[in-house]
Amino acid sequence: MSTLVFLEQHGSELQKGSLGVLAKAASLGDGEVAAVIAGENARSLAAEAGKFGATKVWICEDGEAAQPLPQPRVDVVAQVVADGGYDSVLFANSVLAADVAAGLAARLDAGLNWDLVDLELREDELVGTRPALQDSVQVEVGWKATPRLALFRAGSFDATPVGGGDPEIAQVSPSYAPHSTTVKLVGQDAEESSGPSIEDADVIVAGGRGLGSPDNFTLAEELAKALGGAVGATRAVVDAGWYPYSAQIGQTGKTVSPKLYVALGISGAIQHKVGMQSSGTIVAINKDANAPIFEFSDLGVVGDLHAIVPKLTELVRARKS
Amino acid sequence: MRIAVCVKHVPEGPSRIDPQTLRLDRSGEGALNHFDANAVEEALRLKGDTDTEVVVVSLGPQKALDSLRKALAMGADRAVLVSDDAAVGSDLVATSRLLAAALERQEADLVLFGQQASDADGAVLWAAVAERLGRPVVSQAMELSVDAGSVRVKRQTEFGYDTLEAPLPVVVAVSDAINEPRYPSLKGIMGAKKKPQDVLSLAEVGLDPGDAGEPGSRTTVLALGDPPVRADARKIEDDGNAAQAIVDFLAEKRLV
Numbered sequence: 001m002s003t004l005v006f007l008e009q010h011g012s013e014l015q016k017g018s019l020g021v022l023a024k025a026a027s028l029g030d031g032e033v034a035a036v037i038a039g040e041n042a043r044s045l046a047a048e049a050g051k052f053g054a055t056k057v058w059i060c061e062d063g064e065a066a067q068p069l070p071q072p073r074v075d076v077v078a079q080v081v082a083d084g085g086y087d088s089v090l091f092a093n094s095v096l097a098a099d100v101a102a103g104l105a106a107r108l109d110a111g112l113n114w115d116l117v118d119l120e121l122r123e124d125e126l127v128g129t130r131p132a133l134q135d136s137v138q139v140e141v142g143w144k145a146t147p148r149l150a151l152f153r154a155g156s157f158d159a160t161p162v163g164g165g166d167p168e169i170a171q172v173s174p175s176y177a178p179h180s181t182t183v184k185l186v187g188q189d190a191e192e193s194s195g196p197s198i199e200d201a202d203v204i205v206a207g208g209r210g211l212g213s214p215d216n217f218t219l220a221e222e223l224a225k226a227l228g229g230a231v232g233a234t235r236a237v238v239d240a241g242w243y244p245y246s247a248q249i250g251q252t253g254k255t256v257s258p259k260l261y262v263a264l265g266i267s268g269a270i271q272h273k274v275g276m277q278s279s280g281t282i283v284a285i286n287k288d289a290n291a292p293i294f295e296f297s298d299l300g301v302v303g304d305l306h307a308i309v310p311k312l313t314e315l316v317r318a319r320k321s
Numbered sequence: 322m323r324i325a326v327c328v329k330h331v332p333e334g335p336s337r338i339d340p341q342t343l344r345l346d347r348s349g350e351g352a353l354n355h356f357d358a359n360a361v362e363e364a365l366r367l368k369g370d371t372d373t374e375v376v377v378v379s380l381g382p383q384k385a386l387d388s389l390r391k392a393l394a395m396g397a398d399r400a401v402l403v404s405d406d407a408a409v410g411s412d413l414v415a416t417s418r419l420l421a422a423a424l425e426r427q428e429a430d431l432v433l434f435g436q437q438a439s440d441a442d443g444a445v446l447w448a449a450v451a452e453r454l455g456r457p458v459v460s461q462a463m464e465l466s467v468d469a470g471s472v473r474v475k476r477q478t479e480f481g482y483d484t485l486e487a488p489l490p491v492v493v494a495v496s497d498a499i500n501e502p503r504y505p506s507l508k509g510i511m512g513a514k515k516k517p518q519d520v521l522s523l524a525e526v527g528l529d530p531g532d533a534g535e536p537g538s539r540t541t542v543l544a545l546g547d548p549p550v551r552a553d554a555r556k557i558e559d560d561g562n563a564a565q566a567i568v569d570f571l572a573e574k575r576l577v
Contacts, residue, residue, distance in 0.1 A: 102452075103451070109539065111414060187483070190481035235477075259576060271497070301566070
């Protein structure tokens with residue numbers, strides 16, 4: 001097995017999710033594991049890839065890859081697959097990575113299995129595991145030919161350094177398909193957050209539309225404080241201006257997996273679910289008994305959060321003192 | 322201008338996988354994938370009162386026409402369905418190949434997709450189709466405008482909001498934050514039946530059986546199993562003591 005892992009960089013950091021996939025690939029312990037990094041700081045990030053198990057890192061610092069857009073990366077990864085002869089290419093899911101993986105699948109006519117949560121090598125066969133049908137079943141999937149493309153659910157594997165040394169570095173500079181370079185990023189609104197990122201919090205109390213009004217976020221804040229955690233928000237309330245984007249959890253926000261996730265007035269739509277579904281324990285309070293969130297929470301409470309949460313906060317404080 | 326919207330007819334209600342074929346059981350009732358309704362709505366919004374043509378395109382069984390008719394009832398002008406037994410069981414490689422072949426014939430300036438398919442939970446099709454069409458692609462669009470031969474898109478990623486521009490022809494995948502799809506009016510529903518609905522076989526889009534279904538696919542489903550269950554999941558109704566019940570639960574799990 002000869003594996004290439006797509007490492008996503010943002011700013012001057014490699015994304016944890018993709019480092020987790022790299023560590024997983026290294027742990028399969030079969031054959032070479034290489035990584036590819038495309039973007040302005042690629043070279044400076046190569047050494048870190050080594051720590052997570054890459055013995056070789058392909059870097060591309062072309063101007064075409066400077067913007068965080070998927071299509072030039074299809075050209076880059078396709079070139080690396082050809083140059084390095086890789087039979088498997090692994091991605092950690094993100095808005096960018098999904099578009100790269102799918103574009104690559106079409107470019108190479110290569111099978112792509114997505115939403116994977118695990119990967120196993122059985123004899124010479126690569127087998128992926130994924131939940132399906134709103135997580136009601138577990139499916140084992142495979143590939144009929146190489147190269148095999150795999151897109152893993154965000155947060156599937158912990159980014160634990162495996163203690164690798166300095167990797168070999170190779171530069172790649174592909175020719176870019178005409179359609180790859182016509183999208184232009186003309187503006188970016190990155191909300192900088194002050195304070196610790198919610199991604200590192202052990203406890204998150206998240207609020208959704210069911211809170212009723214932006215003022216009611218104080219309920220979430222008080223409970224979070226009592227539990228020693230951070231506050232999260234759904235896309236719906238962030239879009240409505242109730243809470244800052246830095247707290248947004250979900251497909252186009254952060255992916256979190258705290259020990260405890262308390263969901264207040266959150267329906268549990270799929271775009272939110274994918275951002276918190278691997279939390280250790282999920283407690284949901286919602287007055288709608290049919291809210292989808294009850295299908296994947298450990299403790300579902302059907303009731304009025306405005307009555308329950310203040311009491312809950314008081315009880316937690318009392319317990320802790 | 323011509324806008325093509327790719328839509329999918331998905332099983333309605335709880336889905337199941339047939340344990341024999343390891344494929345999704347599509348024999349029951351189906352409906353227009355609700356995320357695709359956003360894409361249809363966006364096309365109609367861009368069309369407005371102009372003579373822009375909105376054509377909805379789908380790949381599926383004959384009854385997928387029901388979903389296409391819903392889009393026609395919302396206001397789309399024409400429907401194209403690629404329906405062929407040989408296409409059953411197509412994976413991403415095969416599906417994107419079929420859709421691209423159907424779309425080539427439409428020569429649309431703008432191809433729209435919805436956020437994901439509620440059955441396969443796949444959010445990958447548009448990028449594969451765009452690659453096959455040789456077009457730029459922008460995903461997660463929450464605002465879309467067309468002006469002077471290019472699109473301007475505001476999208477949300479994990480890091481914030483991006484504004485992007487791309488020249489036509491282009492593929493854009495819209496997020497469900499972009500709009501609220503309209504309900505078809507009675508007039509729309511009645512009028513839908515008269516609008517052109519073409520059903521095409523593989524051969525009619527220039528493909529062979531080997532390009533589709535299992536022979537055309539590069540991935541397989543090997544086995545079906547039970548999901549890892551959240552052990553001891555509980556659901557309670559507040560009888561005035563919910564707060565205490567929650568604290569007790571958290572204490573049990575040593576979370577507080």
